[in-house]
Amino acid sequence: MGVSSELLSHTAEVKLRVRAPSLGELAAEAGRALGALELGTTPPLASGPWRDLEIRAPDREALLVEWLNELIYLAETERWVGVEFEARGAEDMVLSMRARGMLVDEPPARVKAATFHGLKIKKTPEGLEAEVVFDV
Amino acid sequence: MEIVHGVSHGQLIHDVPVTARADMRVPARVFADDELWEQISGDRSLEQLMNVATLPGISRYAYGMPDMHEGYGFPVGGVAALRAEDGVISPGGVGYDINCGVRLLVSTLTADAVRPRMQELVHELSRAIPSGTGRGSRLSLSDADLDRVLAEGCRYLVESGMADVDDVEVTEANGSLPRADPGAVSQRARARGRDQLGTLGSGNHFLEVEVVDEVLDEELGAVYGLVPGRVTVLIHCGSRGLGHQVCTDYVRLMDQVMAKYDIHLPDRQLACAPFASPEGQRYFGAMCAAANFAWANRQAIAHSVRDVFRRFYGDAGRLRLLYDVAHNMAKLEEHDGKLLCVHRKGATRAFGPHHPETPPRYRAAGQPVFIPGSMGTASYVLAGRDQASALSFGSACHGAGRAMSRHAAKRAKSGREVRQELEAQGIAVACPSSGELAEEAPFAYKDVERVVDVVHRAGLARKVARLRPLGVVKG
Numbered sequence: 102m103g104v105s106s107e108l109l110s111h112t113a114e115v116k117l118r119v120r121a122p123s124l125g126e127l128a129a130e131a132g133r134a135l136g137a138l139e140l141g142t143t144p145p146l147a148s149g150p151w152r153d154l155e156i157r158a159p160d161r162e163a164l165l166v167e168w169l170n171e172l173i174y175l176a177e178t179e180r181w182v183g184v185e186f187e188a189r190g191a192e193d194m195v196l197s198m199r200a201r202g203m204l205v206d207e208p209p210a211r212v213k214a215a216t217f218h219g220l221k222i223k224k225t226p227e228g229l230e231a232e233v234v235f236d237v
Numbered sequence: 238m239e240i241v242h243g244v245s246h247g248q249l250i251h252d253v254p255v256t257a258r259a260d261m262r263v264p265a266r267v268f269a270d271d272e273l274w275e276q277i278s279g280d281r282s283l284e285q286l287m288n289v290a291t292l293p294g295i296s297r298y299a300y301g302m303p304d305m306h307e308g309y310g311f312p313v314g315g316v317a318a319l320r321a322e323d324g325v326i327s328p329g330g331v332g333y334d335i336n337c338g339v340r341l342l343v344s345t346l347t348a349d350a351v352r353p354r355m356q357e358l359v360h361e362l363s364r365a366i367p368s369g370t371g372r373g374s375r376l377s378l379s380d381a382d383l384d385r386v387l388a389e390g391c392r393y394l395v396e397s398g399m400a401d402v403d404d405v406e407v408t409e410a411n412g413s414l415p416r417a418d419p420g421a422v423s424q425r426a427r428a429r430g431r432d433q434l435g436t437l438g439s440g441n442h443f444l445e446v447e448v449v450d451e452v453l454d455e456e457l458g459a460v461y462g463l464v465p466g467r468v469t470v471l472i473h474c475g476s477r478g479l480g481h482q483v484c485t486d487y488v489r490l491m492d493q494v495m496a497k498y499d500i501h502l503p504d505r506q507l508a509c510a511p512f513a514s515p516e517g518q519r520y521f522g523a524m525c526a527a528a529n530f531a532w533a534n535r536q537a538i539a540h541s542v543r544d545v546f547r548r549f550y551g552d553a554g555r556l557r558l559l560y561d562v563a564h565n566m567a568k569l570e571e572h573d574g575k576l577l578c579v580h581r582k583g584a585t586r587a588f589g590p591h592h593p594e595t596p597p598r599y600r601a602a603g604q605p606v607f608i609p610g611s612m613g614t615a616s617y618v619l620a621g622r623d624q625a626s627a628l629s630f631g632s633a634c635h636g637a638g639r640a641m642s643r644h645a646a647k648r649a650k651s652g653r654e655v656r657q658e659l660e661a662q663g664i665a666v667a668c669p670s671s672g673e674l675a676e677e678a679p680f681a682y683k684d685v686e687r688v689v690d691v692v693h694r695a696g697l698a699r700k701v702a703r704l705r706p707l708g709v710v711k712g
Contacts (some may be wrong), residue, residue: 111638112280138549141672159493170485178428211439213333213481217248217488217505234309236333237440237585237643
């Protein structure tokens with residue numbers, strides 16, 4: 102199974118479905134999809150150095166929410182939008198990622214936050230699947 | 238599921254009994270006519286309202302306003318009052334845009350006087366007020382200044398000449414919640430908000446130049462000083478990144494402490510803690526501080542709008558603040574003889590003439606309530622009613638309410654088409670993003686006339702005047 106992401110219907114916000122073989126790849130794909138949302142287009146190739154990001158949370162769902170909220174925070178405060186990701190390690194309570202991104206002129210604040218609403222990381226025969234609602 | 242329709246007020250009430258689900262503590266009640274009820278039934282908002290009905294300490298009903306639609310945690314258009322003594326407070330019940338709200342400025346200019354230069358005016362307003370995604374303000378606050386904005390809200394801007402005493406008197410809570418605790422606002426939230434004072438933000442936030450199209454209640458219209466044909470400016474925005482981060486920080490905290498308080502909920506986004514607990518009090522202090530930031534933000538925007546009007550029209554361009562009211566907030570209020578923490582998520586506070594928080598100058602009418610439509614459609618001014626305390630904890634709707642997803646709206650029409658249609662109606666538009674213009678197109682929203690009519694007929698607030706857009710600055 103490869104990784105994939107798609108936008109699902111939601112009356113007011115943005116709902117993202119992500120599928121990947123592992124938790125680390127799920128986080129990477131969710132990060133890529135968020136980058137596209139922030140930029141309003143398919144992100145170009147990343148430039149600049151890799152940066153290491155580590156997230157700790159009580160469980161896998163909280164890890165995913167914390168991870169996405171960290172990217173939203175960096176976009177708004179550093180004008181840095183992550184577009185390329187690699188998982189270095191993913192356990193139930195720790196996520197270690199590498200990321201490359203791009204600096205933008207205007208800090209994108211289109212996405213306010215990732216929410217827990219209806220979030221459950223499900224096991225599927227091919228790997229993992231999650232649906233995340235973003236407040237926009 | 239059994240739904241009881243139209244217990245009173247004709248067919249405008251739809252009740253979900255408390256027995257509908259084992260975990261509900263109170264029934265859920267939605268104000269809607271048949272068509273709005275059908276729209277509400279078409280998404281997950283009713284399920285979300287039933288989830289709200291499971292919150293510990295919830296009083297009377299979980300209420301849904303006629304513009305209710307699917308959100309996250311709470312539905313947008315949801316109202317819940319939790320007992321301060323033994324109930325909870327939930328950041329998800331306020332939302333990320335803490336104290337998102339609306340203020341209305343009124344002028345003595347006529348529409349005929351401003352129409353010839355409307356495109357130029359809208360362009361200048363968009364230049365003066367940073368609007369779009371994350372654009373920073375021309376004001377950058379020091380730590381000490383930011384602390385004062387968080388603690389004092391609009392009052393702080395009086396000192397700096399960006400507000401006058403009259404503005405403060407006609408802002409909800411005088412634009413300053415005394416329970417604000419700047420120390421409870423994280424460094425991350427400060428970093429997001431530091432250079433955002435005086436900015437509109439993105440999404441459905443906007444600034445509109447409007448004309449008073451019709452005064453529907455002459456007596457109430459006279460109290461508010463609304464005259465047909467006169468120009469007004471409506472500002473809709475909130476606490477920007479600072480508020481978003483406060484909510485993020487405290488959803489995380491509440492999520493981690495719920496087990497300690499033996500709280501179990503059907504949706505993790507409703508994460509909460511007892512209002513009286515240290516975590517509940519800390520969130521309340523941070524939320525009040527973010528609310529103060531939002532009031533100062535709308536005041537700073539109004540200051541810029543006034544500056545532009547002064548440059549265009551001289552003394553004739555003076556803009557008087559009619560009122561400023563929030564629609565994403567948790568407030569301590571007395572209803573049914575009890576102290577309650579009333580959560581309004583996409584619902585406008587609507588107090589009647591005799592409520593002590595209604596400004597003295599509006600005691601003959603009730604607190605002004607503003608219901609923005611969507612671009613190209615009417616907005617409404619209403620007046621709060623005393624009886625709304627018993628009907629909805631003194632709450633009304635907050636807008637038309639979305640009917641179509643953003644994705645579907647963009648598929649249906651391009652931003653360029655939407656702009657052309659608005660311009661064909663004589664509405665000048667300034668928007669940095671064509672895609673976002675399409676997302677906020679009028680057809681993506683419910684019929685505001687119908688929504689406001691339900692609010693009026695259900696007795697939540699009275700219609701006072703209808704406004705029509707002349708120019709739109711989109712965030």
